[in-house]
Amino acid sequence: MIPYGRHEISQADVDTVIDVLQNQFLTQGAQVPKFEKTVAEYCSVAHGVAVNSATSALHIACLALGLGKGDWLWTSPLTFVASANCGLYCGAEVDFVDIDAASWNMCPVKLEQKLLKAKAEGRLPKVVVPVHLRGEPCDMAAIGALAKRFGFKVIEDASHAIGGSYAGQKIGACAHSDITVFSFHPVKIVTTAEGGMAMTNSDELATRMGLFRSHGITRDPALMTHEADGAWYYQQVELGYNYRLTDLQAALGISQVQRLDAFVAKRHALADRYDTLLANLPLTLPTRAKGNLSGLHLYPVRLQLGKISPSHGEVFDRMRAAGIGVNLHYIPVHLQPFYKSMVFTKGDFPEAERYYAEALTLPLFPALTKAEQDEVVAALTAAIAP
Numbered sequence: 001m002i003p004y005g006r007h008e009i010s011q012a013d014v015d016t017v018i019d020v021l022q023n024q025f026l027t028q029g030a031q032v033p034k035f036e037k038t039v040a041e042y043c044s045v046a047h048g049v050a051v052n053s054a055t056s057a058l059h060i061a062c063l064a065l066g067l068g069k070g071d072w073l074w075t076s077p078l079t080f081v082a083s084a085n086c087g088l089y090c091g092a093e094v095d096f097v098d099i100d101a102a103s104w105n106m107c108p109v110k111l112e113q114k115l116l117k118a119k120a121e122g123r124l125p126k127v128v129v130p131v132h133l134r135g136e137p138c139d140m141a142a143i144g145a146l147a148k149r150f151g152f153k154v155i156e157d158a159s160h161a162i163g164g165s166y167a168g169q170k171i172g173a174c175a176h177s178d179i180t181v182f183s184f185h186p187v188k189i190v191t192t193a194e195g196g197m198a199m200t201n202s203d204e205l206a207t208r209m210g211l212f213r214s215h216g217i218t219r220d221p222a223l224m225t226h227e228a229d230g231a232w233y234y235q236q237v238e239l240g241y242n243y244r245l246t247d248l249q250a251a252l253g254i255s256q257v258q259r260l261d262a263f264v265a266k267r268h269a270l271a272d273r274y275d276t277l278l279a280n281l282p283l284t285l286p287t288r289a290k291g292n293l294s295g296l297h298l299y300p301v302r303l304q305l306g307k308i309s310p311s312h313g314e315v316f317d318r319m320r321a322a323g324i325g326v327n328l329h330y331i332p333v334h335l336q337p338f339y340k341s342m343v344f345t346k347g348d349f350p351e352a353e354r355y356y357a358e359a360l361t362l363p364l365f366p367a368l369t370k371a372e373q374d375e376v377v378a379a380l381t382a383a384i385a386p
Ligand SMILES: *Cc1c(COP(=O)(O)O)cnc(C)c1O
Pocket: 052, 053, 054, 055, 056, 079, 080, 082, 083, 131, 157, 159, 160, 182, 183, 184, 185, 194, 195, 196
């Protein structure tokens, strides 16, 4: 089976992890701050707070922004459940803003309309989480302008987008957001096995996220509410968690980031090739906006179901039977039974639902060969035939 995504580990990656294992601290050593500095410098942002997953990064980002009971978090319905669950972890309510028909990202026009309505009803969101689906940057200038006008905070879920750029700045620079979150799961662009990082230009948010990452405990007298008992003293000033990344993982991450630009370039070359090979099939292909650079985590296509006889499900099954590990990103979150049990129902976010009815993610990862890619194209051509 050709998977939809796969990590790539080099000998340098292996060597660096073995060095940590044999010679250094396994956790809470020098590798984690070094990894944070490496990624922050890459993105031209002031701070990176490394954690054990993007899910944890989203959680501490929400906590640092003060999200809690009685607050609202809005995100795209077309995302992984973690982008929404972080709101529920904090006791907040979650709602969604439908996607744009062309980019498949949160639509800024629909966001504005929903904000005007929410303002009239006195229930504006505290936090909005745009998701750079596939790695394709959201319209951050528009979202950032709305954040200023309506007074909400922005967390970019950039789990798909490290290595990309928006209007000449790296994703993670937080030019139009308070915090940007990356994922280092093996299917994503660079990996630490499990892992994530929250980027920010705010000293205060970085400090608060650092506290929430590690039990809410500090040894910094400036952060303490009471005087230290002695030199041994640490103080718990928040209810935090253990969301720490290990030094083994951080060392792997530092080594992987050296190849980040090469990984993204390889993904673009393969996507260009898909664009050409698939151009004449009854498909809607993923677009890439000029002036931005997608991280290109995913290459989803949409079946033009009116022009083919097999159903969406039949095409999916035929691809799997042909050894192509296609996937579907994503089941709209509001249609998950867990979320549906709140207030949501089919029809709430029709553009995301239309996407869900047609989409199919094709394999895309740096080590995908041209021969494998040809196999995917041949299998898809056969799968959509009567
Ligand atoms: C993968 C992913 C996450 C969660 O990442 P983890 O590191 O696995 O916790 C969150 N949001 C999106 C959009 C993702 O794709």
